[in-house]
Amino acid sequence: MLREEYDHIVLLAHGSPDPLWKQPFESLYQQIAQSYGAKGISLAYMELTSPSLEDVIAGLTSDVRKVAVLPLFFAVGRHLRKDVPAQIETLQTEQLTISLLPPIGDDELVKQAMMSVVASHLGRA
């Protein structure tokens, strides 16, 4: 798979009023940080849970020029079509480009994994 390269990736989850909700995202982030190093990767939430995308962008060092936001979402709805692009628009500067990637659930690898999980529940895997 050919991917563009970025200085920093922000994993962006939705956020929830439920404090326990964020646990699997934190855990995924920890696993990623352990496997690939925490440098260059952050976790942020679109709303209701901190840190926000704004917090994370504000904390980047000045050598970071190209950021990708990878939504931990299954599908593109109003949030990824309007709200997040609007947030990104206000956070971009001449020195900092922020790109919004397709949602992780739309990735072929993740879809294949979801299919396998369903198949195993059906006793067909």
Add this chain to the structure above:
Amino acid sequence: MLREEYDHIVLLAHGSPDPLWKQPFESLYQQIAQSYGAKGISLAYMELTSPSLEDVIAGLTSDVRKVAVLPLFFAVGRHLRKDVPAQIETLQTEQLTISLLPPIGDDELVKQAMMSVVASHLGRA
């Protein structure tokens, strides 16, 4: 992986006011139906998008006794802790057991796939 077996699996997505949002879920469902057959699998939405869980359960044939609801969610929040169990409670009968499975995003296979996607974006895969 050892999984309990069910007569029918309902893939349950959140639902959205955005009509385009459901497309990846419908597409995942189509792929699953093509690969494993549509028999024994349905797709439903918790809110805002149809069909609802209630619609799908009402359409099951009478030989279906054990249903599993597999949430197409990343994490357990209020919806999976309260709203969906309450829906299930009202839909269960003496003839029909409905079990709520953990969210698909919490499955090790899906987490590994998400890690691979992140790694590839970081140029480390």
